[in-house]
Amino acid sequence: MNWTIRESAGKIERRSMSCNCMTRTSRQECLGILEWQGAGLERSKSMAEEKKGFFRRLVDGLTKTRDNIVSGMDSIFNGFTHIDEDFYEELEEVLIMGDLGVQATYDILDKLREKVKTQHIKEPVECRQILIDSIKEQMDVGEAAYEFEERTSVVMVIGVNGVGKTTTIGKLAGKLRSQNKKVVLAAADTFRAAAGEQLKEWANRAQAELIGGQEGSDPAAVVYDAVAAAKARHADVLLIDTAGRLHNKKNLMEELRKMNKIIDREFPDAYRETLVVLDATTGQNALAQAKEFNEVADITGVILTKMDGTAKGGIAVAIQAELGIPVKYIGVGETIDDLQKFNSDTFVNALFDVKRDNDEAKDEEDTASEE
Numbered sequence: 486m487n488w489t490i491r492e493s494a495g496k497i498e499r500r501s502m503s504c505n506c507m508t509r510t511s512r513q514e515c516l517g518i519l520e521w522q523g524a525g526l527e528r529s530k531s532m533a534e535e536k537k538g539f540f541r542r543l544v545d546g547l548t549k550t551r552d553n554i555v556s557g558m559d560s561i562f563n564g565f566t567h568i569d570e571d572f573y574e575e576l577e578e579v580l581i582m583g584d585l586g587v588q589a590t591y592d593i594l595d596k597l598r599e600k601v602k603t604q605h606i607k608e609p610v611e612c613r614q615i616l617i618d619s620i621k622e623q624m625d626v627g628e629a630a631y632e633f634e635e636r637t638s639v640v641m642v643i644g645v646n647g648v649g650k651t652t653t654i655g656k657l658a659g660k661l662r663s664q665n666k667k668v669v670l671a672a673a674d675t676f677r678a679a680a681g682e683q684l685k686e687w688a689n690r691a692q693a694e695l696i697g698g699q700e701g702s703d704p705a706a707v708v709y710d711a712v713a714a715a716k717a718r719h720a721d722v723l724l725i726d727t728a729g730r731l732h733n734k735k736n737l738m739e740e741l742r743k744m745n746k747i748i749d750r751e752f753p754d755a756y757r758e759t760l761v762v763l764d765a766t767t768g769q770n771a772l773a774q775a776k777e778f779n780e781v782a783d784i785t786g787v788i789l790t791k792m793d794g795t796a797k798g799g800i801a802v803a804i805q806a807e808l809g810i811p812v813k814y815i816g817v818g819e820t821i822d823d824l825q826k827f828n829s830d831t832f833v834n835a836l837f838d839v840k841r842d843n844d845e846a847k848d849e850e851d852t853a854s855e856e
């Protein structure tokens with residue numbers, strides 16, 4: 486079996502593919518392997534997926550989380566004949582194992598017990614919808630969470646190494662640009678040499694302006710220049726990529742304080758957000774990071790990345806329940822369209838693969854705007 490993969494102008498092409506296996510089964514196996522070989526092929530797959538509607542991408546992205554949580558729950562709903570203590574205990578186990586966290590699990594199950602009692606529910610399977618509604622209620626962030634998109638705003642983005650901060654800023658810039666907003670990006674992660682370069686690529690892709698810092702330069706100076714540029718160009722949103730790392734809390738606090746002071750002084754009318762980016766694949770560790778960041782910064786929201794590659798998407802519920810910080814966006818892939826506003830209704834419908842009329846309408850709207 487032979488194949489070559491070539492990258493040209495950022496696009497992955499599979500140049501040639503041949504298979505000399507004699508039997509049809511082994512040929513099919515080879516083709517199956519080819520289908521999944523190499524990061525390049527993965528990327529070309531996600532390019533094709535860009536054309537998919539919003540809801541479908543979310544459903545696909547949440548496959549592993551769904552397999553982890555929902556299939557376990559469904560086997561309890563279908564396997565039990567009575568609603569008894571064992572039934573609740575098994576549900577508790579599935580929810581906790583699914584990374585929803587102790588707090589959210591207890592809240593959800595308390596509500597379920599109450600409804601079972603007041604509505605005289607007898608059949609375990611009837612609990613499914615109650616649970617879906619209760620998770621939705623837990624996670625509702627409301628439209629006010631996205632006010633910064635409509636205002637002249639400065640958004641500071643923090644998070645530890647490798648969680649997807651730069652990628653997320655690029656995606657967010659793309660999203661705002663598609664709404665015809667003027668976007669300026671500040672490369673204030675001057676700590677890591679490649680960070681500025683990476684942001685530059687995203688700025689080009691999203692057609693946003695970049696104010697870049699030299700490696701090792703003062704991040705506060707980059708913020709100063711970026712604020713001046715945002716004001717001069719009448720930008721709608723200034724997104725700041727920081728090196729906001731946690732390993733030295735005191736330094737981080739000091740760095741954030743300096744940057745915030747400049748924004749307060751130079752851009753007092755701007756609407757402010759501080760968003761922490763967390764990698765969903767790290768599960769409980771993401772929750773711990775959110776707690777730590779919350780101690781050093783006034784976090785206004787969370788962006789959970791890599792929801793597509795994880796069975797631990799339940800962590801979104803835990804973060805909201807335990808910290809009261811809204812999850813505002815989720816990342817479900819590596820392309821510019823793979824950042825989605827967190828809407829509890831759509832998220833839970835996608836998690837349980839319950840397609841509703843409004844999701845279908847959103848899909849049509851989304852597909853139309855992509856065409």
Ligand SMILES: Nc1nc2c(ncn2[C@@H]2O[C@H](COP(=O)(O)OP(=O)(O)OP(=O)(O)O)[C@@H](O)[C@H]2O)c(=O)[nH]1
Pocket residue numbers: 644645646647648649650651652653674677680683790791792793794815816817818819823
């Ligand atoms: N599958 C998937 N991958 C993602 C997502 N978001 C980011 N990534 C990938 O995660 C990796 C790290 O992303 P970066 O944006 O470089 O992370 P960072 O937090 O800026 O890292 P530093 O600059 O080192 O602090 C990259 O390979 C991204 O393509 C997502 O939602 N899904």
